[in-house]
Amino acid sequence: MSLLLAPTPAGWIAAARAAPDLLLLDHANCEKKAASTALALMFAYAEDLELADKLSRLAREELRHYEQVAKLLRTLHIVPRRLAPGRYAGCLRRLVARAEPRRELDLMICGAFIEARSCERFAALEPAVGEPLGGFFAGLRAAEERHGRTYMDLARRAAARSGLDIDARIRDFAGIEAQLITSPDEDFRFHSGVPDLGNASSS
DSSP, X not given: OTTOSSOOOHHHHHHHHHOHHXXXXXXXXXXXXXXXXXXXXXXXXXXXXXXXXHHHHHHHHHXXXXXXXXXXXXXXXXXXXOOOOOSHHHHHXXXXXXXXXXXXXXXXXXXXXXXXXXXXXXXXXXXXXXXXXXXXXXXXHHHHHHHHHHHHHHHXXXXXXXXXXXXXXXXXXXXXXXXXXXSEEXXXXXXXXXXXXXXXXOO
C-alpha cells in the first residue's frame, strides 16, 4: 500500500507459519476491534451523516469478517482464548491529537494505516501459509483496500474542511508505523513487529 514505508519482515512471516493459532485468534480480535472503532467514530461525530454512512457499512463488513474467522477457528479446532493486545494500535493512537479539528484528521489517518497494513499482511501471508489460510486471507484483501480508501477519503475531507496539512500528518504516522512493524516485538500478533520465536508471548 502507498501509505506504508516498510514491508512485512521475513521474521514475522516465519512466526505466522509457526503459530497459525495465534495468528487467527488475534485476527479475530482485530476484526472485532475494527468494527468497534468504526462504531465509536460514528458516535463521536454523530452530526456527520456522510461519515456515519461510510463507517456503518465498514462496521458491518468487519463483523462479517469476524464471523468468517470464527468459522475457520471452529473448522481448524482452534480453541478460543483471551490474548493481551499488542502494541501496534495503541502506539499509533498515541499520535492522535486530543483537540479538534486535528483529532478527527488523526483518527482517520490512523484507521487508514491499520487497514493498509492489514491488506499488506494478507498479501504477504497468501503465498506463505498454505491452505486454507492462504486462500482465506486472499479473499479479504479487496475489502481491506476498500476500508483503507474509506478512511483516507474521510481524512482528506477532514483536512480540507479545517485547512490542515494532511501530508505532514501522514508522514508522522508513516514513520512510527514502519518502526513498529520492523523492530523487535515481545508479542506475536497480526500487526506486531518481529517477534523472538522462542520468547514471543502467547497470552
